[in-house]
Amino acid sequence: MKVRLATSGLLLLLFLCTCDRAAKSAPVRTTNNDLEAAARPVKTTVLAGLRRPWSMKFLTEDEALVTEKDGGLLRVNLREKWRRPIHGLPEDLADSLHVDTFRMSRWDTYPAAHGRVGKFNAGLLEIVLDPDFADNQLVYLSYVAQQSEFGYALRVIRATLAGDRLTDPDTLLTVPPFTPVMYHFGGGMAFGADGKLYITAGERLFWDSQQPSEPIAQNLRDPRGKIYRINPDGSIPADNPDFGPEAVPGLYALGIRAAQGLALHPRTGQIWFTEHGTIQGDELNLLRPGANYGWPLESTGAYRGGYEPPEREVVTTRPVWYWLQTVAPTGLAWYFGDEFPSWQGDLLVPGLSRGSLWRVRTDGETVKSLEELLVDDRSRTRKVVISPGGKIYLLTDEEEGKIIRVENAATLTQYE
Numbered sequence: 001m002k003v004r005l006a007t008s009g010l011l012l013l014l015f016l017c018t019c020d021r022a023a024k025s026a027p028v029r030t031t032n033n034d035l036e037a038a039a040r041p042v043k044t045t046v047l048a049g050l051r052r053p054w055s056m057k058f059l060t061e062d063e064a065l066v067t068e069k070d071g072g073l074l075r076v077n078l079r080e081k082w083r084r085p086i087h088g089l090p091e092d093l094a095d096s097l098h099v100d101t102f103r104m105s106r107w108d109t110y111p112a113a114h115g116r117v118g119k120f121n122a123g124l125l126e127i128v129l130d131p132d133f134a135d136n137q138l139v140y141l142s143y144v145a146q147q148s149e150f151g152y153a154l155r156v157i158r159a160t161l162a163g164d165r166l167t168d169p170d171t172l173l174t175v176p177p178f179t180p181v182m183y184h185f186g187g188g189m190a191f192g193a194d195g196k197l198y199i200t201a202g203e204r205l206f207w208d209s210q211q212p213s214e215p216i217a218q219n220l221r222d223p224r225g226k227i228y229r230i231n232p233d234g235s236i237p238a239d240n241p242d243f244g245p246e247a248v249p250g251l252y253a254l255g256i257r258a259a260q261g262l263a264l265h266p267r268t269g270q271i272w273f274t275e276h277g278t279i280q281g282d283e284l285n286l287l288r289p290g291a292n293y294g295w296p297l298e299s300t301g302a303y304r305g306g307y308e309p310p311e312r313e314v315v316t317t318r319p320v321w322y323w324l325q326t327v328a329p330t331g332l333a334w335y336f337g338d339e340f341p342s343w344q345g346d347l348l349v350p351g352l353s354r355g356s357l358w359r360v361r362t363d364g365e366t367v368k369s370l371e372e373l374l375v376d377d378r379s380r381t382r383k384v385v386i387s388p389g390g391k392i393y394l395l396t397d398e399e400e401g402k403i404i405r406v407e408n409a410a411t412l413t414q415y416e
């Protein structure tokens with residue numbers, strides 16, 4: 001043993017000497033370690049011409065299901081570059097042809113939207129696969145349901161994917177009332193490590209000054225502005241937090257304005273979520289049972305329409321991080337891929353408004369540092385999705401939306 005230790009020591013000494021000499025005589029050289037750490041993200045469009053893609057879930061490394069907010073549900077193959085529609089979408093999916101914004105109240109929209117036909121924030125939103133999808137082919141969809149010409153609300157269904165058709169749909173959750181307002185439905189969904197389905201429901205006001213005296217997101221009887229936790233069949237878990245007998249069923253957290261992205265950390269089992277502020281006030285939050293996230297009593301940004309929140313004695317949960325600029329953070333993802341070794345365990349957060357990609361280094365329940373990426377190549381980005389093999393994809397929120405692959409130009413050069 002002693003001999004072997006002595007030999008290793010000698011080898012180490014030789015190694016150190018060699019390095020030292022090399023450092024003195026040669027100019028700065030890229031070492032293997034540097035190449036492993038180097039991150040030079042570049043975008044490549046994989047599929048284009050999608051109608052505001054909102055969500056994507058991988059079936060295999062190449063094949064995925066994609067929701068288009070303004071279109072439908074697609075099966076796509078990212079290697080062979082084809083797409084096929086999935087039939088059998090809900091018949092009450094909000095229809096933009098019925099929207100005549102001239103006939104809406106000025107409080108239901110914003111001035112520039114008057115006269116425009118469009119779904120605004122309505123349409124098909126999130127898709128998630130059942131944790132046992134391989135055995136049961138169950139998928140969950142969130143979308144904006146339309147009950148009358150001016151009545152919209154968030155709805156979540158579960159259906160079986162049979163080939164390219166959805167069958168046997170069941171409604172799991174509806175977030176009434178059906179109102180003319182076409183903003184901030186939420187609709188983010190994720191399965192927790194506990195096998196429960198977590199759903200964000202926005203409070204659906206465009207103007208903060210339209211808040212009733214008891215603010216929507218603070219009212220336990222109002223289904224809007226909340227986060228829900230339900231069983232996969234839509235029943236309410238017995239161990240949900242207790243908000244009292246008057247609270248809406250399935251309630252898990254409140255004080256939500258317009259949260260859209262939920263991401264389960266694959267190792268800690270914690271769920272982090274993004275939240276849109278009105279004017280700035282964009283947040284990154286850690287989901288905790290029974291928490292009140294404060295909206296609209298408090299915000300790190302400003303209110304729209306001269307709103308002054310009422311005084312309330314409530315305990316609120318502060319965001320883990322908030323931005324001082326408008327980012328409009330949406331569908332985020334934890335990164336554990338090989339392509340960007342120095343990003344291991346980081347949270348990737350895209351933004352609609354700012355069009356960049358944020359790499360967030362966390363330490364337990366706090367944010368340690370942030371790096372804003374792709375600032376020279378911005379695109380209104382709805383979601384970051386990581387493939388089973390660890391590849392990074394972005395969905396752009398455009399009328400001619402794209403699925404973009406983010407590759408590491410540093411390692412591409414290495415292998416050329």
Ligand SMILES: [Ca+2]
Binds near residue numbers: 275294
């Ligand atoms: Ca908040």
